[in-house]
Amino acid sequence: MKKKISLVFLFLSCVSPLIGFATDQSQIAKVAQITGVSSSKVAKMAEAIDTMAEARRYARAKNFEKAIQLLSIITTANGFKYDDERFARMTIADVRVLSGDYEKAYEITLELNKERALLDDYLNFMKAMADFSSNKDPGMLLAYIENYNSKNKTVIPPKSYGLNYLSRTVRFFEMAGEIDQALDLVDQYFSEKSLKFHQREKTREGLRLLKEALLRDKREGKNVYAQGLINTTDYFGFV
Amino acid sequence: MLDKLGNRSKDVIWFIAESQDPNHTFGLVNKIETEVKSFYNKRKEAGEDATGRPMVGVGYSGGFVPLLEAIHRMNIPTASVVGAGAAIADIREVRETLEILGNALEYVQRNAFEPVSDLLQKFFGLIPVIGDFTASMIDVFFDKLSLIMVPGAMLTDAAWKALEQTVRLTLEATGVQAKMRDWQNIGPANVNSPDATLLNVYGDMDVLKTLNISGYRDRIGSFTGDKLINIEVVSLKDVATGKVMGLADHYIYFGKTRDYDEIEDPVLRASQREYDELVNDFMTKLILASSDSEKLQLFISQSVSDHKLQDMGNGKYKLFPTGY
Numbered sequence: 001m002k003k004k005i006s007l008v009f010l011f012l013s014c015v016s017p018l019i020g021f022a023t024d025q026s027q028i029a030k031v032a033q034i035t036g037v038s039s040s041k042v043a044k045m046a047e048a049i050d051t052m053a054e055a056r057r058y059a060r061a062k063n064f065e066k067a068i069q070l071l072s073i074i075t076t077a078n079g080f081k082y083d084d085e086r087f088a089r090m091t092i093a094d095v096r097v098l099s100g101d102y103e104k105a106y107e108i109t110l111e112l113n114k115e116r117a118l119l120d121d122y123l124n125f126m127k128a129m130a131d132f133s134s135n136k137d138p139g140m141l142l143a144y145i146e147n148y149n150s151k152n153k154t155v156i157p158p159k160s161y162g163l164n165y166l167s168r169t170v171r172f173f174e175m176a177g178e179i180d181q182a183l184d185l186v187d188q189y190f191s192e193k194s195l196k197f198h199q200r201e202k203t204r205e206g207l208r209l210l211k212e213a214l215l216r217d218k219r220e221g222k223n224v225y226a227q228g229l230i231n232t233t234d235y236f237g238f239v
Numbered sequence: 240m241l242d243k244l245g246n247r248s249k250d251v252i253w254f255i256a257e258s259q260d261p262n263h264t265f266g267l268v269n270k271i272e273t274e275v276k277s278f279y280n281k282r283k284e285a286g287e288d289a290t291g292r293p294m295v296g297v298g299y300s301g302g303f304v305p306l307l308e309a310i311h312r313m314n315i316p317t318a319s320v321v322g323a324g325a326a327i328a329d330i331r332e333v334r335e336t337l338e339i340l341g342n343a344l345e346y347v348q349r350n351a352f353e354p355v356s357d358l359l360q361k362f363f364g365l366i367p368v369i370g371d372f373t374a375s376m377i378d379v380f381f382d383k384l385s386l387i388m389v390p391g392a393m394l395t396d397a398a399w400k401a402l403e404q405t406v407r408l409t410l411e412a413t414g415v416q417a418k419m420r421d422w423q424n425i426g427p428a429n430v431n432s433p434d435a436t437l438l439n440v441y442g443d444m445d446v447l448k449t450l451n452i453s454g455y456r457d458r459i460g461s462f463t464g465d466k467l468i469n470i471e472v473v474s475l476k477d478v479a480t481g482k483v484m485g486l487a488d489h490y491i492y493f494g495k496t497r498d499y500d501e502i503e504d505p506v507l508r509a510s511q512r513e514y515d516e517l518v519n520d521f522m523t524k525l526i527l528a529s530s531d532s533e534k535l536q537l538f539i540s541q542s543v544s545d546h547k548l549q550d551m552g553n554g555k556y557k558l559f560p561t562g563y
Contacts, residue, residue, distance in 0.1 A: 052534075090545070116545075160553045237537060
């Protein structure tokens with residue numbers, strides 16, 4: 001069951017003081033009032049955000065077709081803005097990753113990139129998985145990590161401890177069978193600096209479970225448990 | 240006369256200082272509390288105890304701190320708080336100086352470029368003397384301003400950066416900065432909701448940011464680490480000329496806060512309107528997504544992959560509304 005959220009807004013300026021508190025029924029109207037965006041537009045934005053969240057829940061429960069069915073409704077033809085459709089299609093690509101259909105995921109990403117440039121790192125992430133899927137060469141995955149690290153020194157450990165970076169890199173290390181390297185990375189997230197940043201108990205629990213999953217990989221000589229955790233929980237984002 | 244040229248900034252700063260006056264703050268906080276209680280009562284009449292509902296709070300400009308104080312005082316369960324151009328510093332002691340500097344900055348932003356250094360110099364004398372360096376530093380500030388204000392010139396990124404740097408030096412050297420107490424270390428922002436997130440959104444050319452009243456913070460009360468997200472909205476510049484085509488000032492966050500008739504150049508007016516709409520859409524989605532930490536995390540991550548948000552590390556992002 002969805003958690004009910006209340007919305008309060010304090011708008012103070014020399015132009016027009018306004019204060020309000022939303023009820024369930026008028027929440028869309030309240031956001032419209034706050035932001036100056038029309039109610040109909042806010043309603044569509046909210047529908048897109050909620051539908052994508054619901055689709056992610058289905059995908060994490062491995063009901064990939066239901067997830068894609070929901071996401072496919074978010075189109076400009078159905079009255080959504082292009083940016084919302086675009087995020088829905090990115091989510092479909094991510095669902096394809098979770099289902100193991102890496103080539104389809106990359107195909108969707110390429111289409112999106114043709115329409116408007118995506119971040120190179122995201123595109124390369126999808127490409128590395130598609131390439132690995134066809135030639136099983138783990139070198140592709142490790143090359144992606146090396147390339148990413150060399151270009152993004154300020155947003156990776158020990159400078160910064162993003163969860164997206166963690167889940168994507170651990171995914172690749174595990175796919176490539178490099179469990180020790182994955183464990184080294186996870187251990188960096190237990191450093192004093194990282195834990196000073198990651199204050200949420202949920203995130204810390206996710207880190208502990210990720211480490212356990214990798215240790216289990218090592219014990220059983222497998223390379224599946226970390227991806228299993230990332231794919232079925234919301235500790236680290238979606239993909 | 241300067242008031243006529245750029246008095247909105249002065250009004251905003253005046254309003255912020257007024258909102259920080261204890262009596263005034265008390266009134267604002269009470270007003271919010273009354274609204275919240277009224278909401279709870281309405282829900283109670285409908286058979287629901289809504290006191291446990293997580294809340295999303297949105298505070299603009301001087302409304303941010305009273306909002307936090309109301310949340311703190313009423314111990315309202317909070318999902319997130321979104322601050323837009325939020326005043327985070329107590330400016331009561333230095334209001335007059337900030338009003339004058341703010342007015343001058345906004346005057347430059349509004350592209351009313353004429354040689355007005357004489358006019359500005361008259362206002363020089365209105366700035367309260369706070370330290371030995373006051374005269375020379377304020378002099379440097381107005382010299383820089385008059386250099387930028389060449390007739391027919393347009394606002395450029397380089398000119399603004401030079402001015403911003405001078406303002407910061409002026410604030411430090413005159414002792415104004417030291418008299419601005421940052422709210423980040425005091426009570427009201429200690430919101431008792433362990434999983435709440437504070438989103439601090441500010442424009443890179445918001446006069447409040449240039450005056451260090453708002454802008455990046457690594458802590459705001461109990462919000463720090465992964466519980467605090469800073470998003471700097473980057474002004475849109477023409478790559479070839481550096482000319483500012485979309486100003487990320489104090490009026491970008493929500494619709495109906497900018498008077499477009501003030502922008503004389505029709506091309507700039509259209510460009511600013513388009514830019515504002517993109518920021519406005521982003522803010523709307525951010526508010527909607529911030530009702531749930533998973534939705535928020537995904538919205539931010541997808542915005543990064545879509546080349547709109549740039550990850551600067553440690554919870555800081557830059558928003559390029561048209562992409563980068």
